[in-house]
Amino acid sequence: MVKRTFQKIGVEVCPLGFGCMRLPVRADKKIDRPEAIRMIRSAIDRGVNYVDTAYYYHDGESEEVLAQALADGYRERVYLATKMPIYDLTQDVTFEMRLEHQLERLNTDHIDFYLLHCLNHDLWQNKVKKFDALESMKKARAEGKIQYLGFSFHDDCALFKEIIDAFDWDFCQIQFNYVDTDYQAGLEGLQYAAQKGISCVVMEPLRGGRLADSIPPLVKNELPQNKNHVELALDFVWDRPEVALLLSGMSTQQQVDDNLTYASRSAAGMLTEEERAAFARAAEVYHTMPLVACTGCRYCMPCPFGVSISDCFSLYNATVTRGKKKAGEAYAALTGRAELCRKCRQCVSACAQHIDIPAELEKVKACFAE
Ligand code: SF4
Ligand code: SF4
Structure with missing residues (x-):
């Protein structure tokens, strides 16, 4: 498997990270544990060395299942990433309490890549600053509980730059794909972080799957025609040298197999100028469509009145x-x-x-x- 490197910290990773937000589920919505464990291990056996979860993915079950998948020697073969649910912090619920729970749930003595989850204006002011989460991160690192410090981000680029400048981050995680180059941190944020030596982990490379199987025909017409739509969308991200790896929330073994194949032929600078121009045209058409930018993450659920x-x-x-x-x-x-x-x-x-x-x-x- 080809490798890419996080600029500042020099860590080498597979271009494909395993996102544990959309693991296979049973009819009762609980994770299909045997299948999920088999998929995660098969990815690691074939070169994936970065696995990503969060405190609330699958209502907390994701961290538990990942711990099971990483038993039997798999933990030592990967960089483990999870996220502090910063929105939970109050006078009674502390950073330390949440971190201890995660270490216990993940059955590990340390987390390699630790992120403040989903930062936006509100959380930056009213949680990170108010509860001095940056100091808590430094303390946890000094105690050996977490290693590389980062944040995941969903807000405007001005705030992204402010946060990048406010702390000595090791890495960060942003949403980036060919229709979101001017959205949230976007290309401007990706490049801003890179200038400071901070590589990005990319999430939502398929925009919650919408760039995989539900692309409007007019957008399809503009895309390069030489590959399937998933590979095209992933290649758009891998083309950027500022990206350390992309996360795919894989739900089937077929997706794991396909994505590993695509990753094995990926490289920074892999696209031609004609292909980049085609992506720009496709994005332009995409933004004329009457679509809602929902990625299906379900953070908004449940609705008290039953709206799906x-x-x-x-x-x-x-x-x-x-x-x-x-x-x-x-x-x-x-x-x-x-x-x-x-x-x-x-x-x-x-x-x-x-x-x-x-x-x-x-x-x-x-x-x-x-
Ligand atoms: S509407 Fe709900 S499911 Fe869609 S992006 Fe927003 S939080 Fe996620
Ligand atoms: S009732 Fe409407 S506004 Fe209220 S949570 Fe449900 S979807 Fe959102």
């Missing part, structure tokens, strides 16, 4: 790819339709994409009522 928020947006977006009739039939069969929304706005602050959820649900309602 991500399903509503997924079906609304599917009107462009599957046609309004088919999407409408699936919407009619959905139990948590947009009509249930009471506009309480409880979900809005949880959305990593800053979607005005009740307003967008109005559009979903109107679209399917026609």
Whole structure:
């Protein structure tokens, strides 16, 4: 497997990291543990050496399952990344309490890559600064509990730069793909961090899967035609030298196999100028589509009134790819339709994409009522 290097810290990694946010699940929504463990181990056996989880992925089950997958000698073969649920911090719930719980759940004495999760304006001011989380990170590192310090990010580029400048970070994690080059940290943030010696881990290279199997035909027409859409989207990210690795939240063994093949032929600077221009045109067309930028992460769920928020947006977006009739039939069969929304706005602050959820649900309602 080819390797890439985190600039500042010199750590060598496989270009593909295993994201444990979308592990295979059973009918009851619990993780299919035997299958998930088999998939994670098969990826490690074939060169993956960075695995990423978070305190609340799969309602906390992800860290437990990852610990099982990393038993029998697998822990020593990977860099383990997880994230501090910074939004939880209060006078009673401390950084140290959450970290100790993670070490216990992950059955390890240290975490290699530790991130403050999902930073935005609110969390930066009202949690990180208020509870001195940066000092807590330094202390935990001095105690050998965490090694490399970073943060994951979902807000505007100005804040990203402020955070980069505020601390001696080892790495960071941003959303980046060919339709999000001017969104959140974006290309400007990626390059800004790189100038300071900080390499990025990239999340959402497929925008929650939407760049895999539900690309509108007009966007497809603009993309290079020589590869399938998943490989194209991943190559767009790997082309950037500022990227240390990309995370794929893999749900099937087939995805693991395919992504490993794509990673094995990846390299910084792999695209031609013509291909880069094609991605730029595809992004331009994509942004003219009446789509909601939902990645299906489900951070906004559950809705107290039973709205299946991500399903509503997924079906609304599917009107462009599957046609309004088919999407409408699936919407009619959905139990948590947009009509249930009471506009309480409880979900809005949880959305990593800053979607005005009740307003967008109005559009979903109107679209399917026609
Ligand atoms: S605003 Fe609507 S979708 Fe969001 S939590 Fe309230 S009722 Fe649910
Ligand atoms: S609406 Fe926002 S929080 Fe909810 S699933 Fe979509 S992107 Fe995630």
